[in-house]
Amino acid sequence: MNNREKEEYLREYEQLKKKGKPFFPYAIMKDSVMFLVVAAVLITMSLVLGAEMGPKADPTTTTYTPRPEWYFFFLFELLRVLKPPALVPIATVGIPTICMVLLLALPFYDRGAERIPWKRPIATITGILIIIAMAKLTLLGASAGSPSEIELATKPQYEQGKAIVAESGCLACHAIGENGAHGGLGPDLTEIGSKIPRSAIKQSVEIGPGIMPSFRGLGEEDLNAVADYLASLN
Amino acid sequence: MKSPFPSRTKKADQAGNGAAPDENGAVVEEPKPSRKEKLSGHKDLAVHHGGEAGKDVAGWVDSRTNATGIFTAMMSRHVPKGTNWFYTLGSATMFIFAMQAITGVILSMYYTPSATQAYASITHLTNDVFLGEFVRGLHKWGASLMIILIFLHMARTFFFGAYKYPRELNWVIGVVLLILTMVMGLTGYLLPFDQRSFWATIVANNITASGPVVGPYLADFLRAGPDFSATTLSRFYALHMLVVPGLIGGLIGAHLFLVVKLGTTAPPWVRAARPKGAQRSEAVVAGVAVADSDEVSVSSNGVVANGSVEAVAEEADQAKSKTEAPEAAAGPEVTEAESAPEEPEAPEEPEAPADDEETTS
Ligand code: HEM
Numbered sequence: 197m198n199n200r201e202k203e204e205y206l207r208e209y210e211q212l213k214k215k216g217k218p219f220f221p222y223a224i225m226k227d228s229v230m231f232l233v234v235a236a237v238l239i240t241m242s243l244v245l246g247a248e249m250g251p252k253a254d255p256t257t258t259t260y261t262p263r264p265e266w267y268f269f270f271l272f273e274l275l276r277v278l279k280p281p282a283l284v285p286i287a288t289v290g291i292p293t294i295c296m297v298l299l300l301a302l303p304f305y306d307r308g309a310e311r312i313p314w315k316r317p318i319a320t321i322t323g324i325l326i327i328i329a330m331a332k333l334t335l336l337g338a339s340a341g342s343p344s345e346i347e348l349a350t351k352p353q354y355e356q357g358k359a360i361v362a363e364s365g366c367l368a369c370h371a372i373g374e375n376g377a378h379g380g381l382g383p384d385l386t387e388i389g390s391k392i393p394r395s396a397i398k399q400s401v402e403i404g405p406g407i408m409p410s411f412r413g414l415g416e417e418d419l420n421a422v423a424d425y426l427a428s429l430n
Numbered sequence: 431m432k433s434p435f436p437s438r439t440k441k442a443d444q445a446g447n448g449a450a451p452d453e454n455g456a457v458v459e460e461p462k463p464s465r466k467e468k469l470s471g472h473k474d475l476a477v478h479h480g481g482e483a484g485k486d487v488a489g490w491v492d493s494r495t496n497a498t499g500i501f502t503a504m505m506s507r508h509v510p511k512g513t514n515w516f517y518t519l520g521s522a523t524m525f526i527f528a529m530q531a532i533t534g535v536i537l538s539m540y541y542t543p544s545a546t547q548a549y550a551s552i553t554h555l556t557n558d559v560f561l562g563e564f565v566r567g568l569h570k571w572g573a574s575l576m577i578i579l580i581f582l583h584m585a586r587t588f589f590f591g592a593y594k595y596p597r598e599l600n601w602v603i604g605v606v607l608l609i610l611t612m613v614m615g616l617t618g619y620l621l622p623f624d625q626r627s628f629w630a631t632i633v634a635n636n637i638t639a640s641g642p643v644v645g646p647y648l649a650d651f652l653r654a655g656p657d658f659s660a661t662t663l664s665r666f667y668a669l670h671m672l673v674v675p676g677l678i679g680g681l682i683g684a685h686l687f688l689v690v691k692l693g694t695t696a697p698p699w700v701r702a703a704r705p706k707g708a709q710r711s712e713a714v715v716a717g718v719a720v721a722d723s724d725e726v727s728v729s730s731n732g733v734v735a736n737g738s739v740e741a742v743a744e745e746a747d748q749a750k751s752k753t754e755a756p757e758a759a760a761g762p763e764v765t766e767a768e769s770a771p772e773e774p775e776a777p778e779e780p781e782a783p784a785d786d787e788e789t790t791s
Contacts (some may be wrong), residue, residue, distance in 0.1 A: 268612075
C-alpha cells in the first residue's frame with residue numbers, strides 16, 4: 197500500500213464507521229448471543245463427555261499411547277510424513293518455525309491494498325489450501341489409533357517379547373507386519389532383525405534414539421525379551 | 431433483531447441527521463454534553479442523597495479516572511457498516527479464555543503439583559468433590575473450544591484482509607497469542623499425570639530436543655534437567671498457571687486496546703463511496719423508511735453472505751423508495767435501480783421502519 201492508498205483506506209473507513217452503529221447495543225448483542233452459544237456448547241460437552249482419567253503415569257510400565265491432544269495431531273502427522281532421521285529436525289522444528297515466521301510476518305510481505313478475498317486469489321487460495329492440509333493431517337492423526345496387537349505369527353519362545361512390544365505403545369510409531377503405524381514416526385520394524393544386529397536393537401529400545409522415548413524402565417528382563425523378539429523379525 | 435433500545439437508537443439517529451448531509455467528515459457521532467451530564471448527575475446525587483455512599487464512591491473514582499467517560503466512549507463508539515457475525519469470534523475467544531481462567535483457579539484449589547500426588551489430587555477432585563468432574567470438563571473442553579475459536583478468528587481476519595494497514599501490529603500480537611495458547615495446551619496436558627499425558631509429554635519434549643541449536647537446551651529447561659522428574663511437573667505447572675496466562679492476559683489487553691483505537695474493519699466488500707450525496711438528502715425529506723441493513727441481512731440470508739446481501743438489499747430498498755416516494759426518483763437514482771437486486775427476496779423484507787445509514791449520512 198502506498199501513501200495514497202493508505203489515505204484512501206482511512207477516508208473510506210471513516211465513512212463506513214460513520215454509517216455504522218454504536219458498539220452498544222448492536223455489537224454487544226451479537227457478542228452476547230455468541231457467548232451464550234459458546235457457553236451452551238461448552239456445558240453440554242462437559243456434561244456429556246465428562247473428563248475421564250487414564251491410569252496413573254508410571255515411568256516403569258509398558259502400556260501407554262503417546263498421543264497428544266487432537267490439536268497437535270497435525271504436527272505429529274507432519275513428523276510422520278517427513279520421517280527419515282535426517283529430516284526429523286526439519287519436520288519438528290524447521291517447518292513449524294518457518295510457518296510461524298511466515299504467519300507472523302504476513303502483514304509485512306502481503307502489502308497490497310486489495311482486501312476482498314476473491315480479488316486476491318493467491319492469498320485466499322493459499323489460506324484455503326493450508327486449512328485443507330491441516331484438516332487432513334488432523335484427521336489422519338485421529339484415525340491412527342492406538343493398536344496393541346501384533347498379528348504377525350512368531351515362534352513360541354518370542355511370544356513374551358511380542359506381548360511386551362504390543363502393549364508398550366511401540367505400534368503408535370512403528371509398523372510391524374500389518375499392524376501399527378505404517379508411515380509412522382519411526383521406521384518399519386517388520387524386518388528389523390535383518391537390518392541391524394540384536395545389540396543395536398536393544399540399545400535403541402534402551403536409549404530411545406531421536407524422538408523415541410527411552411524404554412529403560414522396562415527392566416533388563418523385558419528389554420532382553422523385546423530385543424530377542426525384534427531380532428527374530430526378518 | 432429488533433433494537434432493544436429504541437429511544438437510544440432514535441437519539442443516535444437524530445444526532446446523525448443533524449450533522450449528516452455533508453461529505454466533509456466533520457460529524458461528531460455522540461453529542462459531547464452527555465458525558466458531562468453524567469458526571470454532574472453523579473455530583474448531584476452525591477449532594478442530594480448524602481447517605482448513598484456507593485454513588486459517592488463512584489463519583490469520587492470517576493472524577494479521578496474518568497471511568498464512566500471511557501466506558502461511555504467505548505460503548506458508543508461506532509462499529510463500521512456491515513459488521514457481521516464473524517466479528518464475534520474474537521470476543522468469543524476472549525470469553526472462553528475468561529472461562530478457562532475461572533475454572534483453572536477452581537482446579538488449582540484442589541491440585542497438587544507433585545509427581546507423587548498430582549494424579550491422586552485430580553482423581554479426588556473428579557470423583558469426590560461436588561461438581562468436580564464438571565469443572566474439569568469445562569476446563570478440558572474449554573481448551574479445545576478456545577483453540578477452535580482462535581483459529582476461526584484468525585481465519586476471519588486473514589480472509590477479510592484485516593491484518594493490512596493499519597492493523598499489522600494487531601496481527602503480530604495475535605500470532606503470539608496463538609502460539610501461547612498452544613503452549614497452554616501443551617503444558618496443561620501433562621498436569622493430570624496419567625499415562626497418556628505423561629508419555630505424550632515425553633515425546634513432545636523429545637521432539638523439542640531434536641530441534642537445531644536451541645532445541646536440546648529448551649528441552650532441558652522444560653524437563654528441568656536431563657531427566658524427566660518431579661521438578662518437570664512443577665515447572666510445567668508454573669508455566670501453565672502463572673507465566674503463560676499472564677502473558678496472554680497482557681497481550682489480550684494490548685490487542686483490545688488496538689482494536690478500540692483503530693476500530694474493527696468493515697467487511698472488505700462493503701463500500702461507503704457514494705458520490706450522489708445531494709440526491710439522498712431528498713430521500714430524507716421524503717421521509718422514506720428503509721429497512722435496517724442489519725436486520726435485512728441477518729434475517730434474509732443468515733450469517734454468511736451478510737455484507738454483500740446487505741449492499742443488494744440497500745439498493746433494493748432504494749428501488750422500493752422510488753415507488754413509494756416518486757419525488758425521490760430523480761435521474762441518478764434510476765441508474766442505481768438498474769444495477770439493483772439480482773436476489774428477489776431482498777425487497778420483500780417486511781420490517782421497514784427503522785433507522786437507516788443510507789438516509790442519515
Ligand atoms: C487469545 C486470543 C485472542 C483474543 C481474545 C482476540 C480478541 C480479539 C477481539 C475481541 C477483536 C475485535 C474484533 C473481532 O472480534 O473480530 C480482535 C480483532 C483482531 N484480532 Fe484478535 N484475538 C485473539 C487472537 C488473535 C489471533 C490469533 C490473530 C491472528 C493471528 C488475531 C488477529 C486480530 C486482528 C488482525 C484483529 C483486527 C480485526 C479487525 O479489525 O477486523 N487475534 N481480536
